[in-house]
Amino acid sequence: MSLASDFPKTFDVYTKGQDRGLHLGMQIYASRKGETILDEAVGLSDKNGRELKHDDLMLWMSASKPVGAIAIAQLMESGHLTYDELVTDTIPEFGQLGKGPITIRHLLTHTSGFPNVPMPMARDHWNDIIMTICDTPLEEGWVVGESAGYHPHSSWYILAEILQRKLGVPFSSYVRDRIFLPLEMDNCWIGMTPEAWSGYEGRIAPTFNTFRSASDNLKFHVEASVTACIPGGNGRGPMRELGILYETLLNEGIGHNHRILQTETIDDMTHRHRTDQCDTTFGHKIDWGLGFIPNSNKYGAQTVPYGYGLHSSDEAYGHGGSQSVGSMADPAHDLVVCVAFNGMPGEPQHNLRIKKLMTALYEDLLIG
DSSP states (O other): OOHHHHOHHHHHHHHHHHHTTSOSEEEEEEEETTEEEEEEEEEBSSTTOOBOOTTSBEEEEGGGHHHHHHHHHHHHHTTSOOTTSBGGGTOGGGGTTTTTTOBHHHHHTTOSSOTTOOOOSOTTOHHHHHHHHHTSOOOTTOOTTTSOOOOSSHHHHHHHHHHHHHHSSOHHHHHIIIIITTTTOTTOEESOOHHHHHHOTTTBOOOEEOGGGOOEEOOTTSHHHHHSOOTTTOEEEOHHHHHHHHHHHHTTTEETTEEOSOHHHHHHHHSOSBOSOEETTTTEEOOBOSSSEEOOGGGTTTTOTTOOOTTOOTTOEEEEETTTEEEEEETTTTEEEEEEESEEOOHHHHHHHHHHHHHHHHIIIIIO
């Protein structure tokens, strides 16, 4: 199928955004009942006129977070941890300044209480980052497990550090060896090796600041950024390969004849653990699973952040990525959609863009 001819409403959302300067290009993947129905890139990768390709490596931003959640779930299944154990059981120094009651479940549901940790500028300095988080107090007035506020980065470093201390392997190596490669997501990384970086010349797509037509290259595609491990934020790969991850979840945890999770674990991760709470980061009610965002349209389909469009079912789940990415699975329709724009126009414009695009795709495919 072709985006322009077979998904005209979806293509119209893309072209209108391009005309407004919200993005130079877009990569999109969709499948239904496990069969690919759309795998395409449109527009430009850069200002020099290079076309964006369907197998270019796109930055996932926070759509990376489900990968970390899956890694933690694998450790839970193998008996290395439980969701309700304290973080201090593995990282004793984390418990200072009010953070002692925080559990792994609190990290995954964004109810742990340290969302605004100032990250060191040199993000490859892992130990400095962990020390900074440990030395940060709980937010004033925060009730662990009851207050809700999205943690863009901090809690995901702690989840990754737990994995590293439990297993003695780097987080970037674990997700590559235990999730990406078994599922044949061969071009996916969270913290690419320098050797791999040198082999992807021209395929690592840049991302641009298009807020108020700035169109600045944000340098997310340079070696220092691509090879850093930012557990909740710099996953990277083609949208069709991110789609494999969601197809695997819909297929009871089995992809390419390899099981990554048990069915009951997937059901647990993707159902609502945090409900009817206003998220202090987003300023909006939004439900949360264990690292996944269940469809929260009931709190305002027109305004909910990281949403999946007006026609997605209540069973839909996934995760957005800052100002640029949307990824989801809808079990009711056996549908997977992953899309990345290379322009970051600010969260309000992007949330509107994703809502319109997902809505249009459902109408093109299911409603007519």
